[in-house]
């Protein structure tokens with residue numbers, strides 16, 4: 001599959017980046033547009049995969065401390081799942097973590113995504129929170 005990886009830069013790209021995040025991670029639970037954004041976006045590293053001009057995958061890295069970074073808001077358009085896009089996004093986030101000298105990556109995986117992260121070398125530590133009263137999350141970690 002032929003797709004490109006880039007950091008969203010223009011307003012239009014950022015808008016389409018957030019739209020996919022919302023559509024995959026919020027809309028199915030009837031959460032309004034805007035609920036997909038938090039207040040530290042401008043301090044984070046963002047990456048998206050595009051097919052022609054369409055945003056088909058997104059992911060974010062935030063910095064928790066001098067050595068710990070956190071992957072959040074991973075989403076792949078459902079019609080593009082299973083093509084390696086999620087893995088390439090995680091790889092890009094890991095590269096950015098390594099470049100900025102963060103050697104521990106943590107994340108809270110939705111239960112159905114635990115197997116995806118395990119394939120990429122993450123280990124599940126423990127149950128973490130329950131989102132929207134229904135989606136169990138598991139804390140996972142990887143040392144780079």
Ligand SMILES: CC(C)(COP(=O)(O)OP(=O)(O)OC[C@H]1O[C@@H](n2cnc3c(N)ncnc32)[C@H](O)[C@@H]1OP(=O)(O)O)[C@@H](O)C(=O)NCCC(=O)NCCS
Pocket residue numbers: 024025073074075076077080081082083084085086087088108109110112113114115116119
């Ligand atoms: C989880 C998600 C990001 C994976 O993206 P993807 O592009 O489909 O993943 P990839 O194609 O890179 O898959 C990589 C490997 O993990 C496997 N995999 C993917 N999803 C999996 C899952 N839910 N459980 C177990 N294995 C999975 C793939 O089969 C593939 O294995 P292979 O290398 O042996 O072929 C995507 O399915 C998604 O957006 N899901 C809905 C939102 C979500 O749950 N986001 C994560 C929130 S924590």
